[in-house]
Amino acid sequence: MTAAKPRARSGGRGRPSKAKGLDLKETILDSAEGLFARHGFYGVTTRQVATEAGVDTALIHYYFGAKRELFDAVFLRRAEILNQARLASMDAYDKAHAGAMTVEGVIESFIDPLLRISQEGGQGWKSYFVLVAQVNNTPAWGGETMTRFFDPVVHRLVETLKLVRPEADHRDLYWSYQFLTGSMMLALSETGRIDSLSKGVCHSSDLEAVRARLFAYCAAGFEAVIARATVA
Amino acid sequence: MTAAKPRARSGGRGRPSKAKGLDLKETILDSAEGLFARHGFYGVTTRQVATEAGVDTALIHYYFGAKRELFDAVFLRRAEILNQARLASMDAYDKAHAGAMTVEGVIESFIDPLLRISQEGGQGWKSYFVLVAQVNNTPAWGGETMTRFFDPVVHRLVETLKLVRPEADHRDLYWSYQFLTGSMMLALSETGRIDSLSKGVCHSSDLEAVRARLFAYCAAGFEAVIARATVA
DNA sequence: GTCTTTTTTCATCAGGTGGTGAAATGGACG
DNA sequence: CGTCCATTTCACCACCTGATGAAAAAAGAC
Numbered sequence: 001m002t003a004a005k006p007r008a009r010s011g012g013r014g015r016p017s018k019a020k021g022l023d024l025k026e027t028i029l030d031s032a033e034g035l036f037a038r039h040g041f042y043g044v045t046t047r048q049v050a051t052e053a054g055v056d057t058a059l060i061h062y063y064f065g066a067k068r069e070l071f072d073a074v075f076l077r078r079a080e081i082l083n084q085a086r087l088a089s090m091d092a093y094d095k096a097h098a099g100a101m102t103v104e105g106v107i108e109s110f111i112d113p114l115l116r117i118s119q120e121g122g123q124g125w126k127s128y129f130v131l132v133a134q135v136n137n138t139p140a141w142g143g144e145t146m147t148r149f150f151d152p153v154v155h156r157l158v159e160t161l162k163l164v165r166p167e168a169d170h171r172d173l174y175w176s177y178q179f180l181t182g183s184m185m186l187a188l189s190e191t192g193r194i195d196s197l198s199k200g201v202c203h204s205s206d207l208e209a210v211r212a213r214l215f216a217y218c219a220a221g222f223e224a225v226i227a228r229a230t231v232a
Numbered sequence: 233m234t235a236a237k238p239r240a241r242s243g244g245r246g247r248p249s250k251a252k253g254l255d256l257k258e259t260i261l262d263s264a265e266g267l268f269a270r271h272g273f274y275g276v277t278t279r280q281v282a283t284e285a286g287v288d289t290a291l292i293h294y295y296f297g298a299k300r301e302l303f304d305a306v307f308l309r310r311a312e313i314l315n316q317a318r319l320a321s322m323d324a325y326d327k328a329h330a331g332a333m334t335v336e337g338v339i340e341s342f343i344d345p346l347l348r349i350s351q352e353g354g355q356g357w358k359s360y361f362v363l364v365a366q367v368n369n370t371p372a373w374g375g376e377t378m379t380r381f382f383d384p385v386v387h388r389l390v391e392t393l394k395l396v397r398p399e400a401d402h403r404d405l406y407w408s409y410q411f412l413t414g415s416m417m418l419a420l421s422e423t424g425r426i427d428s429l430s431k432g433v434c435h436s437s438d439l440e441a442v443r444a445r446l447f448a449y450c451a452a453g454f455e456a457v458i459a460r461a462t463v464a
Numbered sequence: 465g466t467c468t469t470t471t472t473t474c475a476t477c478a479g480g481t482g483g484t485g486a487a488a489t490g491g492a493c494g
Numbered sequence: 495c496g497t498c499c500a501t502t503t504c505a506c507c508a509c510c511t512g513a514t515g516a517a518a519a520a521a522g523a524c
Contacts, residue, residue, distance in 0.1 A: 037371065038371055038372050039274065039372055040272050040273075040274060040275070040370070041272075041275070042271065042272060042274035042275035043272070043273070043274035043372075130371050133369050134369050134370070136369075136418070136423070136425075137365050137366050137368075137369045137417070137418065137421055137423065138272070138366070138423075139269065139270055139362050139421065139422075139423055139424075140270050140271055140275075142423060142425075143423045143424045143425040143428065144428075146425055147425060147428045147429065151428075151429065154429060155429075170430070170433060171430070171433055171434050171441070172445065174426055174429060174430040174433065174434045175426070175434060175441060175442070175445050176445070176449060177429075178415070178418060178419065178425070178426050178436075179415035179418075179419070179445075179446060179449050179450075180415075181418065182414035182415040182416070182417060182418030182419070183410070183411035183412075183414040183415050184414070185369075185414060185418075186368070186369065186410060186411075186413065186414030186417075187410065187411070187414070189369055189371065190371075191368070191369065191370075191371055191374060191375045192371075192375045193368075193374075193375040193378055193379060193410070194406055194407070194410050196375065196376075196379050196383075197379065197383065197386060197387075197406060197409075198402070198403070198406040201402055201403055201406065202403050202406045202407060204410075209403070209407060210407070212460075213404065213407050213408070213411075213457045213460075214411060216453075216456045216457055216460050217408060217411050217453035217454075217456055217457050218411075218453065219456070220452040220453050220455065220456030220457075221448075221449035221450065221452050221453045222449075223452065224448045224449055224451070224452030225445045225448055225449050225452075228444075228445075228448050
């Protein structure tokens with residue numbers, strides 16, 4: 001869509017090198033990320049990606065192979081960073097509050113890294129979260145993809161919660177997590193729906209407002225589900 | 233994908249009639265609904281729809297015009313039924329519990345119609361909910377579409393909640409609703425992710441399990457968000 | 465039956481799709 | 495210089511895309 005400014009290069013036209021090669025690879029990933037996030041996998045053509053990256057179509061295939069492999073590369077690039085940040089956050093909370101962990105604290109240590117990265121990571125990360133939210137709701141292959149990349153962190157969350165509330169049933173924890181995930185992903189994808197719904201009072205880009213509410217919301221939800229099951 | 237059984241017809245080949253015409257129209261909508269739900273708008277071709285409906289491609293354009301208009305027709309077909317059912321449910325709760333409404337009760341009257349319809353409405357409705365969840369997470373035009381079709385019910389929910397908790401800030405209600413929507417849509421789209429995540433202990437198709445937890449989860453979330461704001 | 469209107473099929477279009485193989489480019493190294 | 499080699503471009507393919515206009519088939523009116 002946007003003009004195809006072929007990226008600042010030292011020399012004039014077409015002056016490749018090993019450094020430039022890797023640079024272009026990242027440029028392609030950036031363009032693909034933004035486009036896939038906005039229009040979905042099938043809504044984007046390799047030509048669009050190439051044009052926006054200021055690159056020949058064949059170059060995409062040279063670096064990534066098929067279109068689907070390009071998509072996977074986009075997905076993978078940030079997934080590991082994400083997992084690392086979340087595990088680190090949960091480790092830190094774990095250590096700092098050993099023996100005095102709360103459900104809300106655990107949940108915060110699980111979600112907050114994502115909010116922080118989205119706030120501080122620039123447009124690329126924003127697009128990425130939109131992409132993940134979209135994959136999360138894709139029935140055909142989304143579940144498999146999410147499972148492949150994000151299961152470890154989730155299992156870590158469930159296990160920690162199990163420590164905090166030993167009486168809780170596993171099923172309640174899994175279902176509560178599913179509810180949490182839906183809320184979190186929708187908040188991170190900043191669809192703008194809350195803007196029009198609230199007639200401008202709320203803004204989906206206001207992640208500080210999310211932070212101020214989401215942890216408490218989810219924690220209370222978890223507690224309620226656990227309590228209801230324990231009573232019954 | 234599936235074989236193109238051209239639909240049982242009284243005579244042999246190609247014997248249309250006014251009744252058959254409307255019948256085919258619905259058949260096309262059914263096929264389009266299922267395919268759009270599974271693969272998204274751009275992931276489906278008019279030819280696939282035609283093949284699955286056992287119909288010529290041109291017939292789709294004859295009845296619906298452009299591809300996007302077909303999509304809108306799919307979306308619209310059940311939206312009104314849905315809105316009617318939800319408003320009726322909320323009206324009924326309103327009348328039955330006038331003066332003694334609870335947050336959880338209101339939320340249940342808002343969500344339960346969807347669960348019931350999904351359980352009793354057959355495969356078509358299941359596909360439809362997947363479709364809505366997908367649109368809900370589509371950044372390019374999803375927010376606009378959701379707003380256009382579903383805003384009234386949501387405003388009704390927020391207003392009713394405002395009656396139950398007059399001290400609540402509007403922003404808290406809107407944000408809590410956003411969280412609720414994310415959980416609800418993900419649950420209704422039955423992605424199968426919870427199945428693999430829980431290693432078979434939970435099943436995303438088990439809407440009874442959702443019913444047993446989602447209302448309490450969301451209600452507790454709302455209360456927590458409201459309470460936190462009131463204290464601060 | 466004939467005439468009219470709606471529904472369905474057929475043949476086709478212009479343009480776009482993902483993908484490929486061969487050639488060109490330019491740096492690295494001797 | 496000449497020779498490698500990774501990178502980048504170019505030209506192209508077979509196939510599919512959404513869409514259309516004209517013909518055919520069927521239904522309905524009389």
